[in-house]
Amino acid sequence: MIYTLTVNPSLDYITFVDHLILGEVNRSTKEQIFPGGKGINVSIVLKNLGFENEALGFIAGFTGKEVEKSLKELGCVSDFIQVEKGITRINVKVKSKDITEINGQGPQITQKEMEKLYKKLDQLVEGDILILAGNIPNSMPKSLYADIMKRCTSKNLKIVVDATGDLLINVLKQHPFLIKPNKHELEELFNVTLKSIEDIEYYGKKLQQIGAQNVLISLAEKGALLIAEDQKIYYSKAPKGNLVNSVGSGDSMVAGFVAGFLESENYQHALKMGICAGSASAFSEKLATREEVEHLMEKLEECTVYKREK
Known part of the structure; x- marks a missing residue:
């Protein structure tokens, strides 16, 4: 079973205003409301791709009930506290x-x-996948994800972490199955400016050397680089399309990668599916569907996907 954890989910209210004037009354032309949070986005895309999963996390008040209701309407299973x-x-x-x-x-x-x-996490069993995604409230320790991983050490789970800063660094020694920094986050982690694929590869390998099994680095419209545990480097360009909304594209990449790996246990396929899921969400107002991802994967076959030895 796949589980996602969103510690601090949200109800995302998006309003469109033709000409926003600060200090004045503005009228919207359109509104949208979605359940939000990185883990929740992963759950939605996994469900869209045909992979059952359970969303865990914390909800509160009337907005929390709306998040839960919205997920149910999308066909997702949740077990929030x-x-x-x-x-x-x-x-x-x-x-x-x-x-x-x-x-x-x-x-x-x-x-x-x-x-x-x-107590909920204690119920997970060997072979389950746990996806820890997103930042946490300031009141919680930056060791939270590492603490969760330590508690689950004996279970032999595949744990994916999509986080930033200390929250990410602290989990590396617990050997997560996958981490997914983007280029900007990688630069912040090491206080450097990355100018080439070789630079990105070098610092991505550092994260692997510290403990991550697989390091997936999102490069936005330029694709993604995967430093894999099979001792190879995989790179793929991204399919071309019109950017509509970048929110959730990174989460969709995580979902696509996990789905692709479960389908094939092949890192090249997982990378392609991850990139196409991220792109499909970026090219739409909503999160990626299976049909959209498969369409982009057909187009991506003409792009270069190569691997080389470390």
């Missing part, structure tokens, strides 16, 4: 000439509620 105080955060995105975002804080998670999460 209800937080006693506060509400699940609302993230507001105003799309005008420029894009303005206001992200809420979310509820305070108590130790009692954390223990409920740990």
